[in-house]
Amino acid sequence: MSHPMSQGRVECRDLTKMFGEEWARQVIVQNASFVVEEGKLNVLIGPSGCGKSTLINLIAGYEEPTQGEILIDGERVQGPGRDRLVVFQETALFPWMTSLGNVMFGPEVRGVSAREARQEARRLLEKVGLKGFEDKYPSQLSGGMQRRCELARALINQPKIMLMDEPFRGLDAMTRELMQEYLLRLFEETRHTILFVTSELEEAIFLADRLLILSAKPTQVKEVLDIDLPRPRDFHVLTSERYGELKQHALEALYEEAVKAFAKGSKAAYDLVEAFGKRVSG
Amino acid sequence: MSAAGFAKWALVLWTILCIGLGFFRFTDTTFPLNPPPGVHGELHIALQAMRAYQFWGAIWIAPAIGLFLLWRMKREVDDEPAVRRRRLERRQPLARRLGKTLLNVHTFRGVLGVLAVLIIWQLAQPLGVPIIKRIPPLSEVVMRFFDDRGLFWRDKYWAGWVISLFRIFSGFILALLIGVPQGLAWGLSRTLKSVSFPVFEIFRPIPPLAFLPAAIYLMPTAELSIIFVIFLGAYFTIVINTINGVYNVDKSMERAALSLGAKRSDVFWKVIFPGTLPSIITGATVGMGITWMVLVAAEMIAGRSGIGFLTWESYTAGDIPQVVVGMASMGVGGAICSAIIWRLGTNLTPWRRLF
Numbered sequence: 205m206s207h208p209m210s211q212g213r214v215e216c217r218d219l220t221k222m223f224g225e226e227w228a229r230q231v232i233v234q235n236a237s238f239v240v241e242e243g244k245l246n247v248l249i250g251p252s253g254c255g256k257s258t259l260i261n262l263i264a265g266y267e268e269p270t271q272g273e274i275l276i277d278g279e280r281v282q283g284p285g286r287d288r289l290v291v292f293q294e295t296a297l298f299p300w301m302t303s304l305g306n307v308m309f310g311p312e313v314r315g316v317s318a319r320e321a322r323q324e325a326r327r328l329l330e331k332v333g334l335k336g337f338e339d340k341y342p343s344q345l346s347g348g349m350q351r352r353c354e355l356a357r358a359l360i361n362q363p364k365i366m367l368m369d370e371p372f373r374g375l376d377a378m379t380r381e382l383m384q385e386y387l388l389r390l391f392e393e394t395r396h397t398i399l400f401v402t403s404e405l406e407e408a409i410f411l412a413d414r415l416l417i418l419s420a421k422p423t424q425v426k427e428v429l430d431i432d433l434p435r436p437r438d439f440h441v442l443t444s445e446r447y448g449e450l451k452q453h454a455l456e457a458l459y460e461e462a463v464k465a466f467a468k469g470s471k472a473a474y475d476l477v478e479a480f481g482k483r484v485s486g
Numbered sequence: 487m488s489a490a491g492f493a494k495w496a497l498v499l500w501t502i503l504c505i506g507l508g509f510f511r512f513t514d515t516t517f518p519l520n521p522p523p524g525v526h527g528e529l530h531i532a533l534q535a536m537r538a539y540q541f542w543g544a545i546w547i548a549p550a551i552g553l554f555l556l557w558r559m560k561r562e563v564d565d566e567p568a569v570r571r572r573r574l575e576r577r578q579p580l581a582r583r584l585g586k587t588l589l590n591v592h593t594f595r596g597v598l599g600v601l602a603v604l605i606i607w608q609l610a611q612p613l614g615v616p617i618i619k620r621i622p623p624l625s626e627v628v629m630r631f632f633d634d635r636g637l638f639w640r641d642k643y644w645a646g647w648v649i650s651l652f653r654i655f656s657g658f659i660l661a662l663l664i665g666v667p668q669g670l671a672w673g674l675s676r677t678l679k680s681v682s683f684p685v686f687e688i689f690r691p692i693p694p695l696a697f698l699p700a701a702i703y704l705m706p707t708a709e710l711s712i713i714f715v716i717f718l719g720a721y722f723t724i725v726i727n728t729i730n731g732v733y734n735v736d737k738s739m740e741r742a743a744l745s746l747g748a749k750r751s752d753v754f755w756k757v758i759f760p761g762t763l764p765s766i767i768t769g770a771t772v773g774m775g776i777t778w779m780v781l782v783a784a785e786m787i788a789g790r791s792g793i794g795f796l797t798w799e800s801y802t803a804g805d806i807p808q809v810v811v812g813m814a815s816m817g818v819g820g821a822i823c824s825a826i827i828w829r830l831g832t833n834l835t836p837w838r839r840l841f
Contacts, residue, residue, distance in 0.1 A: 266741050286747035296742040300760040300837050309756070310746040341837040361746060 211277060212287075212365035212397030214240035214263060218272035221258055232258045234422035235272070240365070240399050242277075245391050247408045248401045249454070250418030251462060256401045257293075259423065260369045263399070264290045276364065286310065289363035291371045295350045297342040303329065303353045304338040310361040328356040332386075348379040355390070365397040372407070384410060385438065392436050405458070409433075409450055410441060417454060420461045427457050490560035497553040501546065502663070508542035535652060622807045627814070630807035637811055643796060647819070650785070650792040653709075654777050654823065657716025661773060665721045666766055669728025673762070674754075679729075686725070694718040694780045702788050712784045719780035720773030724766070731765025732758060764838060767831035774827050778820040793819065 221233040232255045240246045240263075250256055261267045263274055265284040274281040276288065297306050304325055311321035329338060332352040334345075342350055351371060358366055372380045384407060391398060391411075402408050408415055415429040431450060433441050441447055575583070608625060610618040622630075630636055637643040672679040694715050701711035735758055743757045785794030797812030832838070 264741070264745060266744075284741065284744040286745060288745060290742065290745045292738045292742065294738070296736070296738040298739060298742075298757065298760070300763070300835070309743070309748075313743075313746065313748040313752045313756070343837065357746070 211242055212240075212363075213242040213277055214365060214397075214399065215275040216240075216259075216263070216272070217275070219259075219262065219269050219274065220271040221255075221262060221267070222270045231422040233262070233269075234424060236424045237272075238416055238425040238428070240397065241414060242397045243395045244413040245398045245400060245411055246414045246416060247412035248399065248416050248418060249403065249405065249408045249458070250423065251403060251420070251458070254418055254421055255423035256403075256418065257369055260290065260367050260399070260401055264288055264367055286314075286361050287364040289358040289361060289366045291351075291354055291358055291366065291368045293370045293373050295342065295347075295354060297350055297354055297357070299342050302339045302341055303334060303345065303356075306342070306353060307357045307360055309357065324360055325356070328360050329353070331359075332356045346379075347375050348383055351375070351383055352386070355387075359394075363396070365399060368398060368400045370401055370403070372402075380407075381439070387411065388437055405451060405454055406442070409447060409454065410437065415450075415454060417457050418461075420464050426461060429454060429457075488560065490557050493553045493557035493560065497550060497557065500549055500553065504542045504546040505659075508539045535648075622810060627807045627810045630805075631811045637796070637808065642791070643793075643815075646791055646793045646796050647815070650781060650794065650819065651823075653712055653716055653785075653792065654774075654781055654819075657713045658720050658770075658774060658777050660713070660717045661720035661724055662770060664717075665724035665769075665773075666728055669725045669766075669769075670732060670759070670762065672725070673729045673732025674758070686722075690722045690726075694776075695783050698784060698787055708788045708790075712781075712788050715784045716777045716780050719776040720770075723773040723776060724769040727765045727769025727772070728762060731762035731769075734765065735761035763835055767827070767835065771824060771827050771831065774823050775820065778816060778823070782816060 216236060216238050219233055219236040220231070223230045223232060236259070248256055248259065258267070262269050263281065265281050265288070281288075297303075298309070301309065304322065307325035307328055308318075308321045311324060312318065316324075326338065329335060332355055334349060334353055334356065337345065337349065337353075342353070345353060354371075372383050375383060388411060400408075400411060409431055412431045415431055416425050417427045417429065418424070419426040429450065433444070433446060433450075604624055607618075607621070608623050610621065611623045613619075632638050672683060697718055698711065698715050701714045702708065705711040705714055739757050739761065740753055743753050748756065781792070782794030782797065785792040786798040789795045793812055793815050797809055797816070800806075800808035800812060
């Protein structure tokens with residue numbers, strides 16, 4: 205797919221998001237400023253419950269920021285649009301449509317003729333390895349197939365940026381690794397701008413060009429790490445020396461945040477401290 | 487909108503309009519509580535209904551065929567998987583298709599279960615099972631049904647079927663036509679719901695039968711009062727289920743649709759409506775059961791015809807085997823109606839057949 209690389213730059217300026225009434229205000233994101241660079245695989249990482257999904261919802265336009273603004277290629281975000289595609293944690297395929305119908309949804313609501321939409325959908329389904337599964341309903345597909353179908357549904361609209369909110373959560377370890385490699389291959393081929401959210405450090409470093417490490421709540425971007433591992437990548441990267449260094453560095457940054465949050469008594473932070481302990485000893 | 491879409495919706499609206507107009511023409515005439523001499527009251531009503539629908543049927547048919555053909559020609563389905571599957575299915579010989587739906591292990595088990603109950607029923611009296619032994623045994627009921635004064639030979643029994651089914655479906659379809667849009671509207675708009683839902687909630691616990699005296703007083707004909715009460719029986723269940731159905735549509739589906747470029751109308755027709763459909767079908771199935779419960783009581787009080795009325799008449803005459811005939815008829819009627827709804831439901835939601 206030909207796609208200009210200069211598209212899909214997301215700038216978040218001084219972003220603040222609060223929930224609740226005045227007397228019980230919950231600050232989720234506070235004065236977060238960061239950039240999602242175009243044509244790169246940007247990964248957001250932070251402990252679970254730190255407001256990653258809120259950030260995605262803000263960029264997707266499902267929610268409005270309390271303060272600050274989000275610019276996509278210089279244009280302000282106002283509500284959801286098809287230039288930003290979201291792939292959700294749990295599958296959001298429409299269970300009442302076949303996988304072909306799901307992939308055709310985008311062009312159909314845009315008013316493309318059914319024949320053309322069907323052709324394009326078939327092409328994309330074949331590309332994600334779902335040839336022969338066109339008339340299956342999502343409930344008949346395995347977890348990995350559902351994610352790939354969702355990818356096809358996203359790609360058919362040629363979005364400027366793909367927002368992926370822990371898309372591989374809930375997959376078994378094997379499928380997950382395959383999906384990660386698949387996503388990498390897809391990205392290296394198309395160079396779509398991707399913002400990928402995860403709470404798993406290995407996954408994050410394996411995929412990322414840029415790693416945005418989030419602080420504990422209220423969320424800010426604490427550090428941006430350039431992952432300079434060579435592309436195309438495969439699982440051999442995981443044993444390289446550079447990978448170890450990067451991981452060490454990121455872990456320290458995350459650990460610092462976790463301790464801070466731990467002092468405030470957050471359950472999520474407690475989990476992270478525990479996980480960190482395991483990783484260091486094991 | 488495409489020509490095919492226009493034809494499809496025009497056909498649907500035209501059909502609803504004709505059914506509705508036929509219905510009003512039919513109920514507009516004051517029903518004879520005293521039928522003309524020489525004609526059974528029930529038969530008279532049935533004839534009137536048929537006449538009303540002959541008229542509207544004749545007006546309906548030509549535009550309907552035209553619109554249907556237009557839709558068939560203009561739609562783009564050559565390649566659609568569902569169509570291909572159906573075409574494959576049609577190519578199978580009819581005997582095989584029938585055999586597959588009728589002669590399978592599920593039907594066999596069902597027949598076995600019914601047979602078991604019939605045998606217990608037949609043997610209850612000779613064996614002296616407490617309480618059940620007072621029910622006239624199966625053989626006696628069947629004999630009563632077919633003997634020379636049995637209901638099988640009487641016009642009023644078969645006309646009663648027609649009339650009862652007509653009342654059921656009038657009330658039920660009315661409940662669907664009003665209840666589903668209302669449930670969807672309430673599910674979608676908090677403002678609308680918070681204004682009008684409390685009123686609904688006050689009316690809902692009142693049993694439909696308690697409306698009957700008021701309905702008889704308010705409605706121009708006894709027929710309409712029965713249909714109104716049947717309507718109430720199905721309506722509340724359908725509305726509640728539809729609202730819940732809308733609430734149960736996953737928020738992320740809506741969001742996904744919006745991110746794929748859908749307009750609000752697309753979100754409604756392609757996401758919220760199909761997502762709510764299973765709940766609507768559940769509501770309709772439960773509602774259909776309630777309509778049969780209501781029907782019998784309504785006919786007993788307000789009617790001069792129908793299966794419920796015949797049952798009550800038999801009771802006042804002290805003819806217990808014939809009461810059981812009436813009960814069995816209602817049971818069979820209810821089961822057939824539920825089966826129809828069920829079948830329609832599974833056809834409308836093919837994705838759920840897989841579980």
